[in-house]
Amino acid sequence: MNWINNVVRPKIQGFLQKRDTPENLWIKCPETGEMVFHRDLEQNQWVVPSSGHHMRISSQRRLEFFFDGGVFETIPTPEVSVDPLKFRDERRYTDRLKDAKAKTGMDDAVIVATGSVKGLQITTAVQDFAFIGGSLGMAAGEAIIAGLDHARKTGTPFVLFAASGGARMQEGILSLMQMPRTTAAIRLLREAGLPYIVVLTNPTTGGVTASYAMLGDIHIAEPGALIGFAGPRVIEQIIREKLPEGFQRAEYLLDHGMIDMVVHRHEMPGTIARICSLLMSEPVKAKPVPVAPPEPAEEAEETADADA
Structure with missing residues (x-):
């Protein structure tokens, strides 16, 4: 009986008990009412992706x-x-x-x-x-x-x-x-x-x-x-x-x-x-523009011979 009260029942209660949700995990858009995940807002500089609303x-x-x-x-x-x-x-x-x-x-x-x-x-x-x-x-x-x-x-x-x-x-x-x-x-x-x-x-x-x-x-x-x-x-x-x-x-x-x-x-x-x-x-x-490296001379000659 002690085993049921001390082990089984606490585990069942812990399984059924509602877990605490961290605050501010989801943020509501003031314009549309849409709930946005806070990490998505952070990555988007606190601009709501769908509505474009700029948060403070x-x-x-x-x-x-x-x-x-x-x-x-x-x-x-x-x-x-x-x-x-x-x-x-x-x-x-x-x-x-x-x-x-x-x-x-x-x-x-x-x-x-x-x-x-x-x-x-x-x-x-x-x-x-x-x-x-x-x-x-x-x-x-x-x-x-x-x-x-x-x-x-x-x-x-x-x-x-x-x-x-x-x-x-x-x-x-x-x-x-x-x-x-x-x-x-x-x-x-x-x-x-x-x-x-x-x-x-x-x-x-x-x-x-x-x-x-x-x-x-x-x-x-x-x-x-x-x-x-x-x-x-x-x-x-x-x-x-x-x-x-x-x-x-x-x-x-x-x-x-x-x-x-x-x-x-x-x-x-x-x-x-x-x-x-x-x-x-x-x-x-300005941001550097990537330039493709020039084709080696030997490969260019072989390609020209093959075409000939």
């Missing part, structure tokens, strides 16, 4: 996808005062920062890096929406300015991947001051004759759209990205009218002349490299 990705992944071989060097950014206004709403601002840092492994919403893209040296800044909605605060502003200054000193193009909900309210007027500060840094880059290219990702809204995100020489957007100042729901409530289909999406803005092009994530490095090559008059590194 971390700043680290974006840099790996953008630079040649995923190799890049991060640029240190200045430190700023933490919680200068001692802000608190439902929680302390310092607690929100700690949670965001633990969640993303970042110091703030912007990472600046430099590396090679198709053989061209480029300086890049990436906003991460996972860090308090990619909001613009003092640290993010200092990071963007540091990236612009590095590009100006090294003579490299500057590429910004924007993803933000706007200015960070917990820093009040200090966050709004980053709008004119970044604008002034862009002006210095332009005076140096260096390209400033903006890639608008989903979403790019608020004070970021009202400042440096719309001051580029070339504006590129990922497919389906939401781009605007206020959200469509707020606009509908204000004007009390139904907005057009696809309003504030990348394709709508392209049709109405607000951006220059909509580019798939897979084609982003090559497109930006070609634009920088044209603006900088530097050649793009």
Whole structure:
């Protein structure tokens, strides 16, 4: 009886018991509702293969996808005062920062890096929406300015991947001051004759759209990205009218002349490299074309004799 209770019954229960399924094994496409295996998404740079929907990705992944071989060097950014206004709403601002840092492994919403893209040296800044909605605060502003200054000193193009909900309210007027500060840094880059290219990702809204995100020489957007100042729901409530289909999406803005092009994530490095090559008059590194080896002379003579 003990043998049945201690051996047989636990084995049967273990066989019939439902096994735990790992979380996030399957991911649902927001557009079609299709369930996609997470490894397929990873291999496709987090673009749903069937619908082409571009999922949000971390700043680290974006840099790996953008630079040649995923190799890049991060640029240190200045430190700023933490919680200068001692802000608190439902929680302390310092607690929100700690949670965001633990969640993303970042110091703030912007990472600046430099590396090679198709053989061209480029300086890049990436906003991460996972860090308090990619909001613009003092640290993010200092990071963007540091990236612009590095590009100006090294003579490299500057590429910004924007993803933000706007200015960070917990820093009040200090966050709004980053709008004119970044604008002034862009002006210095332009005076140096260096390209400033903006890639608008989903979403790019608020004070970021009202400042440096719309001051580029070339504006590129990922497919389906939401781009605007206020959200469509707020606009509908204000004007009390139904907005057009696809309003504030990348394709709508392209049709109405607000951006220059909509580019798939897979084609982003090559497109930006070609634009920088044209603006900088530097050649793009092309992939080597395999050439068939020449036929040996002896074999060619034997073939000619046989034909004769």
